[in-house]
Amino acid sequence: MGILCxxxxxxxxxxxxxxxxxxxxxxxxxxFGLIDRLAARLGEPDESVVVGIGDDAAVVQYAPDMQVVTTxxxxxxxxxxxxxxxxxxxxxxxxxxxxxxxxxxxxxxAKHAVLSLAIPVDLDVERLDELYIGVQEICxxxxxxxxxxxxxKTSGPFVISVTVLGVVEAGxxxxxxxxxxxxxxxxxxTVGGSAAGLDLLEQGQGLAATLSEQQKADxxxxxxxxxxxxxxxxxxxxxxGCTSANDVSDGVASELNEISxxxxxxxVVEAGxLPIHDSVRAYAALxxxxxxxxxxxGGEDYQLIGTLDPAKRAEIEADFAKAxxxxxxxGHAEAGAGVVLLQDGTRRELRPxxxxxxxx
Amino acid sequence: MGILCxxxxxxxxxxxxxxxxxxxxxxxxxxFGLIDRLAARLGEPDESVVVGIGDDAAVVQYAPDMQVVTTxxxxxxxxxxxxxxxxxxxxxxxxxxxxxxxxxxxxxxAKHAVLSLAIPVDLDVERLDELYIGVQEICxxxxxxxxxxxxxKTSGPFVISVTVLGVVEAGxxxxxxxxxxxxxxxxxxTVGGSAAGLDLLEQGQGLAATLSEQQKADxxxxxxxxxxxxxxxxxxxxxxGCTSANDVSDGVASELNEISxxxxxxxVVEAGxLPIHDSVRAYAALxxxxxxxxxxxGGEDYQLIGTLDPAKRAEIEADFAKAxxxxxxxGHAEAGAGVVLLQDGTRRELRPxxxxxxxx
Numbered sequence: 001m002g003i004l005c006x007x008x009x010x011x012x013x014x015x016x017x018x019x020x021x022x023x024x025x026x027x028x029x030x031x032f033g034l035i036d037r038l039a040a041r042l043g044e045p046d047e048s049v050v051v052g053i054g055d056d057a058a059v060v061q062y063a064p065d066m067q068v069v070t071t072x073x074x075x076x077x078x079x080x081x082x083x084x085x086x087x088x089x090x091x092x093x094x095x096x097x098x099x100x101x102x103x104x105x106x107x108x109x110a111k112h113a114v115l116s117l118a119i120p121v122d123l124d125v126e127r128l129d130e131l132y133i134g135v136q137e138i139c140x141x142x143x144x145x146x147x148x149x150x151x152x153k154t155s156g157p158f159v160i161s162v163t164v165l166g167v168v169e170a171g172x173x174x175x176x177x178x179x180x181x182x183x184x185x186x187x188x189x190t191v192g193g194s195a196a197g198l199d200l201l202e203q204g205q206g207l208a209a210t211l212s213e214q215q216k217a218d219x220x221x222x223x224x225x226x227x228x229x230x231x232x233x234x235x236x237x238x239x240x241g242c243t244s245a246n247d248v249s250d251g252v253a254s255e256l257n258e259i260s261x262x263x264x265x266x267x268v269v270e271a272g273x274l275p276i277h278d279s280v281r282a283y284a285a286l287x288x289x290x291x292x293x294x295x296x297x298g299g300e301d302y303q304l305i306g307t308l309d310p311a312k313r314a315e316i317e318a319d320f321a322k323a324x325x326x327x328x329x330x331g332h333a334e335a336g337a338g339v340v341l342l343q344d345g346t347r348r349e350l351r352p353x354x355x356x357x358x359x360x
Numbered sequence: 361m362g363i364l365c366x367x368x369x370x371x372x373x374x375x376x377x378x379x380x381x382x383x384x385x386x387x388x389x390x391x392f393g394l395i396d397r398l399a400a401r402l403g404e405p406d407e408s409v410v411v412g413i414g415d416d417a418a419v420v421q422y423a424p425d426m427q428v429v430t431t432x433x434x435x436x437x438x439x440x441x442x443x444x445x446x447x448x449x450x451x452x453x454x455x456x457x458x459x460x461x462x463x464x465x466x467x468x469x470a471k472h473a474v475l476s477l478a479i480p481v482d483l484d485v486e487r488l489d490e491l492y493i494g495v496q497e498i499c500x501x502x503x504x505x506x507x508x509x510x511x512x513k514t515s516g517p518f519v520i521s522v523t524v525l526g527v528v529e530a531g532x533x534x535x536x537x538x539x540x541x542x543x544x545x546x547x548x549x550t551v552g553g554s555a556a557g558l559d560l561l562e563q564g565q566g567l568a569a570t571l572s573e574q575q576k577a578d579x580x581x582x583x584x585x586x587x588x589x590x591x592x593x594x595x596x597x598x599x600x601g602c603t604s605a606n607d608v609s610d611g612v613a614s615e616l617n618e619i620s621x622x623x624x625x626x627x628v629v630e631a632g633x634l635p636i637h638d639s640v641r642a643y644a645a646l647x648x649x650x651x652x653x654x655x656x657x658g659g660e661d662y663q664l665i666g667t668l669d670p671a672k673r674a675e676i677e678a679d680f681a682k683a684x685x686x687x688x689x690x691g692h693a694e695a696g697a698g699v700v701l702l703q704d705g706t707r708r709e710l711r712p713x714x715x716x717x718x719x720x
Contacts, residue, residue, distance in 0.1 A: 051466075163430075
């Protein structure tokens with residue numbers, strides 16, 4: 001390894017020529033040229049990086065009472081991202097955001113990342129430069145350091161594989177399995193924004209002129225630059241009153257079903273309490289869509305959702321307010337199974353990807 | 361995350377039907393069916409796995425005086441492996457071997473792995489079953505536990521991304537940068553076997569009948585089932601006399617050039633001392649090839665190479681012998697730069713991928 005190292009001979013992208021001023025393809029840059037170019041985009045490591053880029057493996061040091069949290073995600077062009085809905089800089093940002101959010105959902109801090117790329121040989125080098133600028137932006141914001149990776153060529157689509165290592169106080173990680181009857185369901189920030197932003201990019205170009213610049217910026221940011229809720233996760237962990245946590249990657253409905261199943265409780269959500277951003281409501285009205293659908297099933301919001309001990313509610317809410325972070329109580333846990341949505345006096349079973357009407 | 365989790369909605373492979381008795385394609389199995397099927401291939405974790413498969417991220421616990429070593433590799437079908445030169449079970453084995461070998465080259469022990477796959481939708485499920493059997497085989501041998509991963513679909517070739525986390529005593533990791541003039545160059549095991557095995561698979565079918573079953577098995581094993589030198593790395597680290605280490609992924613010549621550059625010494629290798637397996641020599645004779653070429657430039661042998669303090673030579677050799685492991689002294693370090701090959705009284709500069717005749 002090393003950053004982008006350990007290319008096996010068959011994977012080496014040869015030819016060290018550089019054509020100044022002209023858009024360069026990867027194969028024109030060469031393996032080591034590419035490594036140097038990408039490594040230069042990354043910031044200086046902190047003291048937790050004992051051995052970083054350039055040896056067989058990276059060595060990182062954590063405090064004795066800390067556990068290491070690790071998570072990984074793979075993104076394929078054409079499946080998980082498309083060039084017409086995300087720019088390369090935001091793609092770099094979001095590629096790490098997805099994994100940092102998993103660390104946040106454990107209550108941890110994201111400390112180190114490794115980043116592997118399978119690169120089509122005709123990819124413009126400038127796309128990688130932009131990608132790494134985005135990677136470095138989120139690393140700077142979250143105190144995360146890229147300590148290695150691999151770069152290989154592929155005959156297929158661009159593939160990004162990210163692994164993030166974080167730390168959490170020993171024995172304190174927030175799990176999906178601790179919700180108890182009587183607990184309250186919390187949700188950080190707002191949801192539905194990523195789906196609304198994607199809808200705007202895919203379908204809403206004709207409506208874009210009707211939105212304010214701020215509204216457009218909000219929607220694009222929700223989709224392209226989700227903010228992992230590490231500070232919120234830290235407050236929840238430190239409160240000692242958080243009984244379960246998930247990040248909203250697959251959608252509120254999906255995450256709640258997971259917590260319900262893993263904890264063995266029924267979760268009851270009040271539709272009217274789901275926090276939806278004003279810009280999302282405004283766009284939904286223009287599109288003639290119900291924003292609740294985006295909020296429940298859209299996913300990729302990367303907020304935290306879970307349950308907390310009602311005795312700790314006031315303290316947690318105060319700590320969120322003090323940190324300038326939003327937290328909303330959207331329901332509660334009961335004895336039983338599954339997830340129930342309360343809306344306009346009706347009770348519907350909320351499935352991961354839709355509704356199931358009781359008695360029907 | 362979770363094993364193979366965090367499929368974003370767009371990445372989910374749908375359809376939960378299972379057609380018993382007929383070869384199944386991935387899309388017929390469904391996301392959760394696939395996850396259950398693959399997770400069942402993996403062994404039980406040990407006490408270092410605090411949270412394994414099934415939450416947002418895995419949590420692992422290391423002893424206080426231990427540093428965490430991490431490395432990652434990405435393998436693309438058609439670039440790094442081909443179905444006609446490696447079976448899927450060996451592919452699973454080798455995919456982890458490559459990264460475990462990086463941990464060995466730091467003197468560490470490989471403890472945990474995450475494994476992400478980008479899967480063509482028409483891939484046979486049985487290929488993944490075989491892959492995971494191979495993964496579990498090497499995990500059992502090395503005490504490594506798969507604690508998570510991601511499975512996504514792709515329109516392109518099969519991609520395997522592996523990240524391995526290991527532990528090493530704080531401050532003791534073996535680096536590439538510590539070689540000093542007067543040190544001896546060591547090499548574990550034998551080299552050239554992987555290149556010979558690949559040659560047999562690609563070119564040597566007509567000669568296979570001339571080889572003994574044992575010779576064929578040796579060559580295939582060298583290429584398809586390389587053995588990461590974790591025990592040898594541990595002996596080298598514990599001796600306190602190992603001044604540099606690399607694993608032979610890109611070839612002896614390439615690894616020595618890296619150590620020379622990172623340490624600021626000249627490395628002098630005696631061609632006649634390079635350890636080459638008898639089966640490799642026998643096959644090279646049949647092919648009319650010089651086995652030294654495979655030994656120097658073949659790569660993928662995953663042996664350890666580096667330098668040691670001559671005062672520790674006897675102790676290290678005794679410990680290797682006691683453990684039933686091979687270690688050969690193949691040269692020494694001098695003041696200067698670059699790598700020199702001594703052969704039949706001539707001195708040639710050994711470049712990563714070839715020779716440079718002095719004075720020519």
